Amino acid sequence: MASPAPGPAYRVVTPRLVIRCWQPVDAPLLKAAIDSSIEHLRPWMPWAENEPTDLDAKIALLRHWRGQFDLGQDFVYGIFSSDEAEVLGGTGLHTRLGPDAREIGYWVRSDRINQGIATETAAALTRVAFEIDRLDRVEIHCHADNVRSAAVPRKLGFTHEATLRRRKVAGKVRDTLVWTLLADEYAASTAARVPIAAFDVVGRCIFQDRLSLSVLEAGSDKSVGVSKS
Ligand SMILES: CC(C)(COP(=O)(O)OP(=O)(O)OC[C@H]1O[C@@H](n2cnc3c(N)ncnc32)[C@H](O)[C@@H]1OP(=O)(O)O)[C@@H](O)C(=O)NCCC(=O)NCCS
Numbered sequence: 129m130a131s132p133a134p135g136p137a138y139r140v141v142t143p144r145l146v147i148r149c150w151q152p153v154d155a156p157l158l159k160a161a162i163d164s165s166i167e168h169l170r171p172w173m174p175w176a177e178n179e180p181t182d183l184d185a186k187i188a189l190l191r192h193w194r195g196q197f198d199l200g201q202d203f204v205y206g207i208f209s210s211d212e213a214e215v216l217g218g219t220g221l222h223t224r225l226g227p228d229a230r231e232i233g234y235w236v237r238s239d240r241i242n243q244g245i246a247t248e249t250a251a252a253l254t255r256v257a258f259e260i261d262r263l264d265r266v267e268i269h270c271h272a273d274n275v276r277s278a279a280v281p282r283k284l285g286f287t288h289e290a291t292l293r294r295r296k297v298a299g300k301v302r303d304t305l306v307w308t309l310l311a312d313e314y315a316a317s318t319a320a321r322v323p324i325a326a327f328d329v330v331g332r333c334i335f336q337d338r339l340s341l342s343v344l345e346a347g348s349d350k351s352v353g354v355s356k357s
Pocket of ligand 1: 169172235236237241242269270283
């Protein structure tokens with residue numbers, strides 16, 4: 129019998145990023161990232177219509193996401209710089225596709241776009257989905273006119289499987305592209321070549337591949353079970 133999956137991965141370290149479960153103490157950094165990027169996010173992220181919101185609203189949101197993460201209901205992550213001094217964006221391994229699949233979403237703050245951050249993030253979470261969570265399918269959905277977003281799954285070896293025509297999202301009618309990568313396509317994909325290390329809630333390494341020992345050691349003494357302060 130196969131051993132149980134070792135996740136969830138609370139912290140994922142890549143060569144340039146830390147992608148980890150949000151904590152309420154991240155609220156000021158999240159607010160700074162969103163406040164600097166509202167006009168950039170608004171055309172594509174329905175929640176940005178309601179921004180800016182205050183710090184208490186951010187704390188409540190991060191408590192909600194952290195609770196969902198701990199209960200295995202949904203997996204919303206922050207994208208941080210390696211030293212975790214800056215929030216570069218947000219991402220998630222969303223469970224809305226059912227038990228065998230995850231949908232990856234992402235946004236990157238406006239002053240850090242076109243540096244490959246979304247691509248590195250989506251590759252890392254694709255690896256988590258297949259290597260740690262042992263799922264069968266990963267999807268990325270984006271509007272047909274969101275060329276920056278569509279470039280990400282294309283670069284990672286996902287297949288453009290469908291265009292859902294004239295879907296209404298947040299009051300706007302648009303065509304939605306569905307990109308998929310299946311478990312048996314993963315090994316040959318670009319996503320599988322991105323180095324990562326992944327850690328559980330108490331900081332134990334649960335996966336490490338192609339990442340140098342120094343990066344691994346930097347990540348291994350941190351857990352997301354307790355506040356850093
Ligand atoms: C979409 C988004 C996440 C991309 O983040 P990013 O970190 O800049 O993405 P990357 O740098 O990894 O890749 C972006 C790609 O788009 C390409 N690109 C940028 N502007 C482009 C344009 N006008 N036309 C075509 N391609 C473009 C870049 O060249 C890059 O591809 P390359 O690496 O092959 O050169 C970011 O722009 C964003 O946050 N947008 C607002 C929120 C959003 O749309 N989220 C996705 C919802 S589905």
